[in-house]
Amino acid sequence: MSDFSFRTSHDAGSARLGWFSTPHGVVETPAFMPVGTHGTIKGLSVEEVTAAGAQMILSNAYHLYLRPGDMMVRALGGLHAFTRWDGPMLTDSGGFQVFSLSSLRKVTEDGVVFQSHIDGSRHDYTPESVMRIERNIGADVIMQLDELIAGQAEYGASQAAMERSLRWLERCRIEFDRITRDGRGAPPQFEVPVGAPPMATHDAATDIIPPRQSLFPIIQGGVHPALRVASARGILDAGTWDGIAIGGLSVGESKPDMYATLEVVDPVIPRTVPRYMMGVGFPDDLVEAVRRGVDLFDCVAPTRMGRNGTAFTPDGKVQVRRSAFRNDRRPLVEDCPCECCTRYDRAYLRHLFVSEEMLGLRLLSLHNVAYLIDIMRQARGALREGRFQTWSSAWLARYHAAGAHGVTT
Amino acid sequence: MSDFSFRTSHDAGSARLGWFSTPHGVVETPAFMPVGTHGTIKGLSVEEVTAAGAQMILSNAYHLYLRPGDMMVRALGGLHAFTRWDGPMLTDSGGFQVFSLSSLRKVTEDGVVFQSHIDGSRHDYTPESVMRIERNIGADVIMQLDELIAGQAEYGASQAAMERSLRWLERCRIEFDRITRDGRGAPPQFEVPVGAPPMATHDAATDIIPPRQSLFPIIQGGVHPALRVASARGILDAGTWDGIAIGGLSVGESKPDMYATLEVVDPVIPRTVPRYMMGVGFPDDLVEAVRRGVDLFDCVAPTRMGRNGTAFTPDGKVQVRRSAFRNDRRPLVEDCPCECCTRYDRAYLRHLFVSEEMLGLRLLSLHNVAYLIDIMRQARGALREGRFQTWSSAWLARYHAAGAHGVTT
Numbered sequence: 046m047s048d049f050s051f052r053t054s055h056d057a058g059s060a061r062l063g064w065f066s067t068p069h070g071v072v073e074t075p076a077f078m079p080v081g082t083h084g085t086i087k088g089l090s091v092e093e094v095t096a097a098g099a100q101m102i103l104s105n106a107y108h109l110y111l112r113p114g115d116m117m118v119r120a121l122g123g124l125h126a127f128t129r130w131d132g133p134m135l136t137d138s139g140g141f142q143v144f145s146l147s148s149l150r151k152v153t154e155d156g157v158v159f160q161s162h163i164d165g166s167r168h169d170y171t172p173e174s175v176m177r178i179e180r181n182i183g184a185d186v187i188m189q190l191d192e193l194i195a196g197q198a199e200y201g202a203s204q205a206a207m208e209r210s211l212r213w214l215e216r217c218r219i220e221f222d223r224i225t226r227d228g229r230g231a232p233p234q235f236e237v238p239v240g241a242p243p244m245a246t247h248d249a250a251t252d253i254i255p256p257r258q259s260l261f262p263i264i265q266g267g268v269h270p271a272l273r274v275a276s277a278r279g280i281l282d283a284g285t286w287d288g289i290a291i292g293g294l295s296v297g298e299s300k301p302d303m304y305a306t307l308e309v310v311d312p313v314i315p316r317t318v319p320r321y322m323m324g325v326g327f328p329d330d331l332v333e334a335v336r337r338g339v340d341l342f343d344c345v346a347p348t349r350m351g352r353n354g355t356a357f358t359p360d361g362k363v364q365v366r367r368s369a370f371r372n373d374r375r376p377l378v379e380d381c382p383c384e385c386c387t388r389y390d391r392a393y394l395r396h397l398f399v400s401e402e403m404l405g406l407r408l409l410s411l412h413n414v415a416y417l418i419d420i421m422r423q424a425r426g427a428l429r430e431g432r433f434q435t436w437s438s439a440w441l442a443r444y445h446a447a448g449a450h451g452v453t454t
Numbered sequence: 455m456s457d458f459s460f461r462t463s464h465d466a467g468s469a470r471l472g473w474f475s476t477p478h479g480v481v482e483t484p485a486f487m488p489v490g491t492h493g494t495i496k497g498l499s500v501e502e503v504t505a506a507g508a509q510m511i512l513s514n515a516y517h518l519y520l521r522p523g524d525m526m527v528r529a530l531g532g533l534h535a536f537t538r539w540d541g542p543m544l545t546d547s548g549g550f551q552v553f554s555l556s557s558l559r560k561v562t563e564d565g566v567v568f569q570s571h572i573d574g575s576r577h578d579y580t581p582e583s584v585m586r587i588e589r590n591i592g593a594d595v596i597m598q599l600d601e602l603i604a605g606q607a608e609y610g611a612s613q614a615a616m617e618r619s620l621r622w623l624e625r626c627r628i629e630f631d632r633i634t635r636d637g638r639g640a641p642p643q644f645e646v647p648v649g650a651p652p653m654a655t656h657d658a659a660t661d662i663i664p665p666r667q668s669l670f671p672i673i674q675g676g677v678h679p680a681l682r683v684a685s686a687r688g689i690l691d692a693g694t695w696d697g698i699a700i701g702g703l704s705v706g707e708s709k710p711d712m713y714a715t716l717e718v719v720d721p722v723i724p725r726t727v728p729r730y731m732m733g734v735g736f737p738d739d740l741v742e743a744v745r746r747g748v749d750l751f752d753c754v755a756p757t758r759m760g761r762n763g764t765a766f767t768p769d770g771k772v773q774v775r776r777s778a779f780r781n782d783r784r785p786l787v788e789d790c791p792c793e794c795c796t797r798y799d800r801a802y803l804r805h806l807f808v809s810e811e812m813l814g815l816r817l818l819s820l821h822n823v824a825y826l827i828d829i830m831r832q833a834r835g836a837l838r839e840g841r842f843q844t845w846s847s848a849w850l851a852r853y854h855a856a857g858a859h860g861v862t863t
Contacts (some may be wrong), residue, residue, distance in 0.1 A: 082806070083806075083809040083811055084805065084809075085806060085809075085811050085813045087811065087812055087813075088812040088813065088816075089813070090793075091797075091818070108809075111802070112805065112808060112809055113780060113805045113808070116800075117780065117781065121779060121781065121783065121799075121801055121802075126807075127801070127802055128802065129797055129802075133641075141565040206657075228658075234781075235781040237781065238778055238781075238782045241781075241782050241783055241784050242783050242784065244781065246781060252508065253585060300693070333493075337603070338816060353575065369647060371522060371526065371644075371649050372526065372529060372530065372644040372645070372646065372647075372650075372653065373646075373647045374530065374531075374649065374650050374651050374653060375647070375649065375650050384499075385844075388538055389538065390530075391532055392522070392526075392536070393493075393530075393536055393537065393538075395493070396493065396521065396522050399519075399521060399522070400493075400494075400521055402492055402494050402495045402496065403496055403497040403812065403815065404497065404498070404499060406495075406812065407497075407499070407812070407816070417691075
């Protein structure tokens, strides 16, 4: 798989500086990847996400499969062309959404049958169909389908889901390899409006060739160290991978359990591939996880909290509707390079939220995304300059000290 | 009032090219002014509004008086500093909002008593208090308080409201002159957070000097030509003005009545001042009104319709959720210079609206605002090149032909 590579330098304990190469560019790690569930980072334009320093973004196969449809995304030239993001991109399989959003789901060894949360229509999600969907969508990195259970699940249930996820990984790999070998088949046909340029897939000769993609496996096993190790070993036995994800975290377990799980898998995963911790996006969790060897992160938290009026700051989370902001002319976060902090003050930001103005949601979503990206940029700088332990300890001390006291200015 | 001036050239019938100078810059007319009711053009940043070609924007004294308060806006340095818009700005008095939004309003010769639509609190709105509010907010152009009634009101009711509006104009002018002469009085005092920069008004010596502003009167009289003429003559008898507004249009009357009203007042208003038609913002109304001598426009329609998924196009209004757009890779409007049309296609725009994504609202609001601004830019070009009659006739023919047939591609 020569289209993907990873090299590292400047280790500091388990942390390291890395460069993950994809067909759409190189990601310097550790890095936070903003999430565009429906093919758009909520509230933000591609230009803003780029200006915030994003190197790689996420989208979600479940949502795009339902709307506008993976075949439609393919017909429109793939997700890069559709969204105008031309950098590295990753799709989650949508397994998490099937388990959390859909109703009447039924899980068997074959896969998941579920009803759409949009219109109640019935759908089959199997390891094979998910590979076809993600191959149609065309992100650089695509995730396996895995079985998800609650973070505090007991050993037996966690073991069963973990072992099924390993069997599903094998089926994903076989289908992924089949598509790679045989192509994607006939292009989708849609009636094209008069005067519209032809859709990308109207070139049938090239469209059967699948995009250059990489399949990432996902380590499961809940909070049970033995299961996490078994999952990681099972994945390594199953093939060679360009990257390995750690899933099933930040789903209800305690923070000590989350960090302990990272410490358990750290020595098992080869240091030659990037490690992607799925769905984790609180500032302190990122810093703790980088210390434990994680390279990539994603989470909807920065945009979701931004829409709710909660700001990430070096001193913890802050509600921007707070009355103390009504006449505060300072930037939200001093020295933050984002548009929200360089152009506007707290008084105006509060006014926008109190008046329920969309610009407030935009600015705060942008700040929170830029803030997580910037923490990872700081971490890379500290690694490069050999001061990562000092930097991360000081960062965490400030964050927790302020948070514990509710200090928010 | 040397801080404001207006000069014109290139007349074409009643239409003309003009330059309206304000303390914050020159507005080339005819021009459309986007509306930022709460001190933000809904969904858009100042940079985007600037890039769309906006020269002057509006805000609303009623809304800013209630939130964050006109004294707070003043303490924060005035509306330009608060919003980061450093170009020409206008505030409507909020009379329209008092009459349309508030409950339990009571209108007397003194003014209006009303309850806030936010918290039910009781407020007095008089010509004098409105002047103080608008002087605190600090826009370049401020509007008189007038009495509003339905567009189809009968002669007697229209006459009474028009005559009261004239009396209120006189009271506005007296209070405006008093503030100009005596200053705004002691600055507001608010507790400043530790570490925050001092607020603009903490310099008491300069803050008592009111900003350089101009008071615009408003012609009323409903759809009754005699009343419109009487209103315009009453305004001219009452003083010298830097600009004159035409109010009470697009409030339920027919389009022929709207255009006829413009034709009635056109010969009465001196051609030495800009004419501002309030609250009118549909593309065809703008072109029709420019032909009848109007120079300035404002309306919330482009952003409101943008949020609802309706696009302005040269061929009429288009719903972007329409299924024909699902695989249409053309820009929304060919050759439109806005970000929505230069970067994205109809398929993606439709997907954003179907998925209820904020970026869709943003892009379409931006397009609609940019579109009205661009029509006025085209009108100025046509005036400059002596082809305004041809241009406007062709523009209106295309717009109405398509709209009549529901043609939307």
